[in-house]
Amino acid sequence: GAVVSQHPSRVICKSGTSVKIECRSLDFQATTMFWYRQFPKQSLMLMATSNEGSKATYEQGVEKDKFLINHASLTLSTLTVTSAHPEDSSFYICSARDRLARDYSSNEQFFGPGTRLTVL
Amino acid sequence: AQSVAQPEDQVNVAEGNPLTVKCTYSVSGNPYLFWYVQYPNRGLQFLLKYITGDNLVKGSYGFEAEFNKSQTSFHLKKPSALVSDSALYFCAVTMNTGFQKLVFGTGTRLLVSP
Numbered sequence: 001g002a003v004v005s006q007h008p009s010r011v012i013c014k015s016g017t018s019v020k021i022e023c024r025s026l027d028f029q030a031t032t033m034f035w036y037r038q039f040p041k042q043s044l045m046l047m048a049t050s051n052e053g054s055k056a057t058y059e060q061g062v063e064k065d066k067f068l069i070n071h072a073s074l075t076l077s078t079l080t081v082t083s084a085h086p087e088d089s090s091f092y093i094c095s096a097r098d099r100l101a102r103d104y105s106s107n108e109q110f111f112g113p114g115t116r117l118t119v120l
Numbered sequence: 121a122q123s124v125a126q127p128e129d130q131v132n133v134a135e136g137n138p139l140t141v142k143c144t145y146s147v148s149g150n151p152y153l154f155w156y157v158q159y160p161n162r163g164l165q166f167l168l169k170y171i172t173g174d175n176l177v178k179g180s181y182g183f184e185a186e187f188n189k190s191q192t193s194f195h196l197k198k199p200s201a202l203v204s205d206s207a208l209y210f211c212a213v214t215m216n217t218g219f220q221k222l223v224f225g226t227g228t229r230l231l232v233s234p
Contacts, residue, residue: 006163034221043210043226044164093163095222108154109222111164 003027004096006112013084014120021079021115023094029074030096034109035067038091050077074099084119091116122147124213126225133201134233141196141228143185143211153194154212154222155185164210170194181205201232 003026013019023033031052036044048069049057056069066088068080077096081088095109123146133139145151152171156164168179175187185196194211211225 004163043224046221049221091161095164108152108166108169110166111156113163114161116161 002098002110004094004110004112006092006094006115008115009113010116010118012118012120015085016083019081019084019117021081021092021094021117023077023079023096023112025075025096025098025110028096028098028110029100030077031074031099033071033077033094033096035069035077035079036093036095038093038114044093047079081117084117086119089117089119122151122213122215122223124211124223124225126209126211126228128228129226130229130231132231132233135203136200139198139201139205139230139232141209141211141230143194143196143225144192145194145211145213146192147213147215149215152214153185153187154214155179155183155194155196156210156212158208158210158227167196167209201230203232203234206230206232 005024005026007022011019033050035047037047038044046059047062050069050071052071052074058064071077091114093114095111125144127142131141154169155167157167158164167183168177168185170177170187178184183198185194187194208227208229210227212222214222
């Protein structure tokens with residue numbers, strides 16, 4: 001149980017284009033999902049918290065108009081990198097909390113496999 | 121604010137030997153602690169967590185971790201390392217008061233040699 005998928009796993013795009021990444025909770029409902037960014041050989045940096053049916057909460061320094069987040073259902077959140085540039089190239093990882101987890105208060109998150117974005 | 125420190129960038133161990141990956145934390149209340157493992161170009165896989173109860177937590181793939189409140193540590197251990205354990209390991213902490221974000225350490229690369 002508690003499986004999170006991401007699509008695509010890898011994407012290459014030209015500078016100036018927009019890219020959408022999907023994050024799905026496959027066997028549970030997630031009112032809250034998270035988007036992280038990971039640079040090579042570095043830790044995960046939380047970009048934003050995605051809340052079902054409401055606006056995302058962005059971390060300080062993350063441009064909300066650059067990284068559009070939509071959480072339209074209990075099983076799907078999307079991250080759109082708008083007008084992508086080479087510096088946006090990174091590994092993007094999403095995670096989700098199971099709203100019906102017995103120990104929901106533990107704040108445990110289930111992670112997706114990640115999406116490698118390369119902007120040329 | 122909570123924080124996590126993983127003091128070692130890399131840990132080298134021979135196959136069959138015990139391994140320890142260190143983690144210390146700082147929170148203003150009672151912590152929830154997690155260990156995750158990441159293989160190249162993959163997401164994070166859950167290993168184990170400490171919420172409450174026994175200080176020694178057993179997790180996946182033979183790993184265990186001991187919660188030490190006085191030393192604010194949560195070191196990851198395994199009695200006998202495998203080459204396939206070679207990966208990047210992350211310690212993370214959150215607090216037990218309402219919704220709190222996960223805060224990750226910088227990661228420790230474990231290299232197990234044959």
